[in-house]
Amino acid sequence: MAKAFVTSVDVAQRAGVSRSAVSRTFTEGASVSPDVRRKVLQAAQELGYRVNRLAQGLNNSSSNxxxxxxxxxxxxxxxxxxxxxxxxxxxxxxxxxxxxxxxxxxxxxxxxxxxxxxxxxxxxxxxxxxxxxxxxxxxxxxxxxxxxxxxxxxxxxxxxxxxDIAGATLAAERLKTAGCQKVAVVTSGSETPTQLRRCEAFSSVMTAAGTEIVVWRDGPTTYETGLKAARELLCDRQIDGAFCVTDIMALGFLDGARNDMGRLVPEDLSVIGFDDIPQASWRSYELTTIAQSxxxxxxxxxxxxxxxxxxxxxxxxxxxxxxxxxxxx
Amino acid sequence: MAKAFVTSVDVAQRAGVSRSAVSRTFTEGASVSPDVRRKVLQAAQELGYRVNRLAQGLNNSSSNxxxxxxxxxxxxxxxxxxxxxxxxxxxxxxxxxxxxxxxxxxxxxxxxxxxxxxxxxxxxxxxxxxxxxxxxxxxxxxxxxxxxxxxxxxxxxxxxxxxDIAGATLAAERLKTAGCQKVAVVTSGSETPTQLRRCEAFSSVMTAAGTEIVVWRDGPTTYETGLKAARELLCDRQIDGAFCVTDIMALGFLDGARNDMGRLVPEDLSVIGFDDIPQASWRSYELTTIAQSxxxxxxxxxxxxxxxxxxxxxxxxxxxxxxxxxxxx
DNA sequence: CTCTCCCTTGAACACGTGTGCAATATTGCA
DNA sequence: TGCAATATTGCACACGTGTTCAAGGGAGAG
Known part of the structure; x- marks a missing residue:
């Protein structure tokens, strides 16, 4: 039942010009006399004309x-x-x-x-x-x-x-500098290429350096997954470092480590994330992380x-x- | 230079039927014989035909x-x-x-x-x-x-x-129950109707109850604004309750109160938010808040x-x- | 004044689709 | 088999736009 939109025909009629003139008025670089342009613009204004992008797109067989x-x-x-x-x-x-x-x-x-x-x-x-x-x-x-x-x-x-490779390497180097002996890698079960690359690059650097690593992989890429990882991993009191392939999981991990597993970060445990999401800089976390701009x-x-x-x-x-x-x- | 997409004409030609038949095949409830439909579908499949929604929209003068x-x-x-x-x-x-x-x-x-x-x-x-x-x-x-x-x-x-009215009232009641004597209202400077309503409803309930309130209004609706509010407001040690009209500001406020101003929440200070964003339930915050589903x-x-x-x-x-x-x- | 050139204008076409209408094919029934 | 009713099909139009093409008109130069 929709009332029809105003078309270029309506505008042309009102302005007393041809429909082509209307089209040209609204087309960059087309040839219209100042006089006609003015009349068209006024008529369009009064009628509330809006170009029909569907028709436009149909015409040049592509929308923007x-x-x-x-x-x-x-x-x-x-x-x-x-x-x-x-x-x-x-x-x-x-x-x-x-x-x-x-x-x-x-x-x-x-x-x-x-x-x-x-x-x-x-x-x-x-x-x-x-x-x-x-x-x-x-x-x-x-x-x-x-x-x-x-x-x-x-x-x-x-x-x-x-x-990812450079980032994971940076993370690994940083944890080595911190003197970590046994490091956890926390990743989700969704196995996206990004996460796999980060995980693998980190692991290979660490392995090459002779640092012991344990990979934890499960669940979706969420805060809760990080939390769960902390609860399960940190029963092992030897773990003194963690690389979470995603900030959102790192924040969950951090909360699990501090609040549920009683670890002091960074004194007992070093945690590093990836992405630098806005929440990473919040005062409760102040997460060290790899930022991609x-x-x-x-x-x-x-x-x-x-x-x-x-x-x-x-x-x-x-x-x-x-x-x-x-x-x- | 884009190669043209396949059109219904191409499909019709390949299937050896009229273009109408193609259109009808893809139109719910149109009358096509099973035989023709099969041929059309096969041709469309082979050619990679996709309906042109622009043309479709132009035809019934509205897109979906x-x-x-x-x-x-x-x-x-x-x-x-x-x-x-x-x-x-x-x-x-x-x-x-x-x-x-x-x-x-x-x-x-x-x-x-x-x-x-x-x-x-x-x-x-x-x-x-x-x-x-x-x-x-x-x-x-x-x-x-x-x-x-x-x-x-x-x-x-x-x-x-x-x-908002009911929510703000709930928040006010809750802070009264907690025994707050002097309560801050934290809101942004953007003055959206939602925030204004919450602020006003809360204030009027509190005023009616004879509780002292102080309204703080500044900046955009962000975490940082909440943080700033805590730093400025909590110099006043009499304030023992706060209603932040938005969770995102409440989380900032919470961090400011605990980490910068040394307040114990909820022992010294009660904080309540609004919206129940995902972060509100994170272990570092566990924010009491008004949820809208x-x-x-x-x-x-x-x-x-x-x-x-x-x-x-x-x-x-x-x-x-x-x-x-x-x-x- | 005439000729040329350039700027402006309108008519007509194409874009790809859905559908009303008339024609044709098929079915059901006696 | 014959007839009516129904299902299917093709033609043609409309949707609103941008653009090509030819025609018209005005200005400037000779």
Missing amino acids: LVGVVGANLSLPFMAKQLDMLSIGLLRRGQQCLLLNAADARSDIAPLIELIFEFRARAIVVLSGEPPMSIVDECLANGVKLIVINRQLARSDTDIILSD FEVLTEAVLAALDHELGQSVITNVPVTLIERNTVRR | LVGVVGANLSLPFMAKQLDMLSIGLLRRGQQCLLLNAADARSDIAPLIELIFEFRARAIVVLSGEPPMSIVDECLANGVKLIVINRQLARSDTDIILSD FEVLTEAVLAALDHELGQSVITNVPVTLIERNTVRR
Whole structure:
């Protein structure tokens, strides 16, 4: 029953010009006389005219929508990423079509297909891994595919990776400096490539240094998982260091260690995280962690939107050690 | 240079049928023989056909996009809300066009106009306040407008409100029960209606009870603001209770009180928040707070999408007191 | 005044889809 | 088999826009 929107025909009629003139008035760089332009703008204003982006998109067979696929958007890391990305897109004059995968394990293929249907120019995958068939289809249809923190085994897609290896190495070095003898690695059971890389790099550095490590892997990537890890791991009183592959788990681990297992951090136990989410700097935690710059990450994504199709640019987001108060000096 | 997407003409040609048959195959409840349907589906599969939603939308002059306007998406409360909303929309077969207002104070009118251009069926305003002219335009063009936690002075828009009055009253009662003599109210300088309502309701209950109150108002709605509030307020050693109108500020306040101002919570000082964000239940805080159910809120928004246009349904999201460990028993 | 050149304008087409309408094929029944 | 009723199909149109093309008009130079 919706009343129809005002169209360019209505505006043209009111302004006493042709529909082409209206279209040209709203098209950058088209040729319109100042007089006509003025009349059109006034008529449009009075009628409340809004360009129909659907028709516009149909015409040049592509919308300027950017599809964003994510999951667990309420986790601080994801939320921050989405926040900055959506702001950046808007500033560039592109719109953000958000598809939330509800479950990190669920197949994101249907969501990407949905984005195809809207003729989006680009797809940003914040979490989950697109199947190869979809990657091919993107390429075939001229859709830019940008994958974050997920290593795809091909050379025609933009990939943006936090420098997990360097970060995990930094963490390992720091715990060695702190003099840790037996170190726990806490990771989730979801086995995302990012977490696997961090875990593996850390382990290999530690092993090479002859430090004893114990890997704990279970549950989803949440605060509660970190808490549980602390409760189970810290029965072993020899453990004097921990690397949690994600800040959110590190915070849970910290709380478990201090409040449930009676450890003093950093005196008895050194804890280090990864990501530098906002909560990591809160006074109750002051978590020493590996930061990856959200600004750099976002900029990399936005820059990737302009890259030529089919070429592969792998951007490494640099990491830095943020020294706070959970590792012994 | 984008290769064109496959169209229904291509599919029709391959399947050896008319284009209408293709359209009907993908239209619920249209009349197609099983034989034709099979051929069409196979051809579509082989060619990788995807309906063009832009054309579809142009045809029935409306997309099934739902515009979502928000700001500060990385704050836990917002993030959680957006997370659940986007999942709910997807489940209903609607898509989420996300416009991030970057700044809570910025004018959201241009964003809403953008949504108009996409011929969205509905607009959900998570934060910020739409100007009246926009509200009128929504009504005129058959766009459902749903405003959250913002009281509009009109009777033709759906409004969803957390029951701030009841919540603030609960908080006040609880602090009275705890025996507080002098109570601080911590709120931000952004003066959102929600915060103003909570602040005012709390104050009036306390004043009526003869309890001394001191209102602190400054800065944005952040953790740091809460921290600052604690540092400034708690120089006054008579203050033995605090109501922070938002959990995120309450957590900052708690940290400031304990770590910087040396207060014991809940022994010396009772603190109560509002929203029940995930972090409130973390072991380091265990914040007593007023919870508004995110589930109920989300359901209310989704339900509002189906309401008839122009009628006003004001939904109050009920609140409950979550008793944890920051108020004396 | 005439010719040329450039700026402006309107008509017509294409984009890809859903659907009303009329024509045709199929089924059910006697 | 014959007839009516029903199911299926194809044609053509509408949705609102950007753009090409040819035509019109005005200005400047000779």
